[in-house]
Amino acid sequence: MANDKLDNIAIIGGGLGGLLLAIFLADRNISSTVYESRFGEPPAYSGPVMLLPNGLRVLDKAGAYEQILAQGSLAPHNYSMNNSHEILDCRECGSIEKYGYVGLRIYRQRVINTFTEMARERNVTIVYGKKFSHIVAETDKNVTFAFADGDIQTHSLLVGSDGIHSIVREYVAPQTKLRFSGSLSILGFVPASAVHKPYPNYPLPAAVMGPTGNILFGWADADSGEYPLATNFAMEDLGRQGWEELQNDTPRLLSMMRKDYEKWNPMIQGILDNVKRESLFIWPFYTVPTLDSWKSDKGRVVILGDAAHAIPPQGGLGANLTFEDVESLARLIDASNRSSRSWTSCLEWWQAYRKSRMVGIAELAPKIMKRRQGEHDGDADYTWLYNYDVERDVNAWISKTT
Ligand SMILES: Cc1cc2nc3c(=O)[nH]c(=O)nc-3n(C[C@H](O)[C@H](O)[C@H](O)COP(=O)(O)OP(=O)(O)OC[C@H]3O[C@@H](n4cnc5c(N)ncnc54)[C@H](O)[C@@H]3O)c2cc1C
Structure with a gap:
């Protein structure tokens, strides 16, 4: 050529x-x-x-x-927490000394x-x-x-x-x-005022491991008065139309997020109680x-x-x-x-x-x-x-x- x-x-x-x-x-x-x-x-x-x-x-x-x-x-780190607020993992996301940059x-x-x-x-x-x-x-x-x-x-x-x-x-x-990975994330936002950390330096961003899924929150700052959160579940593939229907069905999304409500710690319960309905969107994980x-x-x-x-x-x-x-x-x-x-x-x-x-x-x-x-x-x-x-x-x- x-x-x-x-x-x-x-x-x-x-x-x-x-x-x-x-x-x-x-x-x-x-x-x-x-x-x-x-x-x-x-x-x-x-x-x-x-x-x-x-x-x-x-x-x-x-x-x-x-x-x-x-x-x-x-x-600088991504945390994984258990339902009792203990750190399970702290993954390095950057370091000026080692890599020249800190995660953002x-x-x-x-x-x-x-x-x-x-x-x-x-x-x-x-x-x-x-x-x-x-x-x-x-x-x-x-x-x-x-x-x-x-x-x-x-x-x-x-x-x-x-x-x-x-x-x-x-x-x-x-x-x-595309391959469906078997997982779905429901994402949304919660007012920062509704997030009651169990101790002041509770680490963020955190993935909190729960009974049947996990909840990630704090992936961006609450500088606009809100925290983003993502609830992750195992799920079968609903196909394009099924996902669209789910996206438009806010009551169902809320009830899915609250499935194990009783088993979550009070901080997560508070988050689930106050998540902004209009902010919910889904992300089925395809690869x-x-x-x-x-x-x-x-x-x-x-x-x-x-x-x-x-x-x-x-x-x-x-x-x-x-x-x-x-x-x-x-x-x-x-x-x-x-x-x-x-x-x-x-x-x-x-x-x-x-x-x-x-x-x-x-x-x-x-x-x-x-x-x-x-x-x-x-x-x-x-x-x-x-x-x-x-x-x-x-x-x-x-x-x-x-
Ligand atoms: C909820 C969520 C959270 C994520 N978090 C992270 C994270 O923390 N860190 C990370 O590294 N990655 C993250 N990702 C992945 C990251 O967003 C993607 O890997 C990245 O956006 C890929 O960039 P892209 O340009 O390939 O595609 P995109 O950013 O998706 O852009 C594709 C663009 O193409 C346009 N488009 C589609 N079809 C057409 C068409 N036919 N004609 C013209 N335009 C078209 C779309 O409207 C869109 O604007 C996340 C993704 C999601 C969904």
Whole structure:
């Protein structure tokens, strides 16, 4: 394939990955357009995300770290508690000395808003209400695709950052079936005034292990007067329609959350009594099976983030891994543009690099779950996870292949 410059890149999805990619590209003088199916309205309630040193390092490279830091709260550890307020586990989420960054709890919408503002400052076009439908044609030089409204566009590259239910994935990895992990989370918010900690320095964020499930709370600060919480249960797969019905059935959600009410400690009972009905939303945990490929044969269509590798949420890793995908892909697009190195060779390396990362990650989630239950296997070493440095790795490959 001739090494045509990759510019005018289409990014499908204006979520965490898509917007950050547009920023990285713009800073390398590579233009892109973000197409987002939502209409750009902020949700009434936005869930929290935990950002870890590996993800924060990427944000630092993007010039977003200071702004994000100012809007979140530091969380050096994640705690697991039993129903009697005793610590079962304390998992390290960062350390300046060891990793250069401390974990950060922040509302997702704040991250989205920051990325949107940064993208706009860089003259990135973000088109809202534009739902990708299908690929029309792909050549060695470009890709032509259609939106649900019938509009057709051609770009030099299409990057699908369209989340776990990705439609772009249908082209790259047809017939992929999401796997239901057997768990459901009901998320919501509770007024901070209703959270009566048993002792003043009760550690947060905490996953409290209960009789038949667990409740996570404090994943973002109560600076807006509320704490986010998530109640997690084992559950059968209800399918798309079933989940929609459940989402719209607030009394049922409340009664599910309160199932073991009598068995919970008074702090959790108080939280369950005061959860804001209108804030409830569900998150059934699906995962994307290991895909053979994250790219098309001609290399003009690529998927990243949850579209490529949505994983169970226990480790709080999805966004952090998506950021790594983004930085590495942007650096390789730039490397390809600046040299005679073919785009396909860059893409091959990117895919192998990112897939190898996912091997260790797949083994981590069950270990974290065991730790939460108090099953320790010694002090875990998270250096491999948190000290991952995309710039170092990409530069090493570039200098090796120059
Ligand atoms: C409740 C919850 C809590 C989480 N907590 C954490 C955490 O603590 N730490 C962590 O690291 N990760 C967390 N994650 C995971 C993290 O949010 C994802 O891994 C991350 O958002 C993936 O980014 P993405 O860009 O791939 O997808 P998303 O951020 O999901 O963005 C996808 C975007 O694509 C748009 N879209 C979808 N289809 C189309 C289409 N056809 N055309 C155009 N646009 C489309 C969507 O509207 C959306 O804006 C959490 C996820 C959830 C649901």
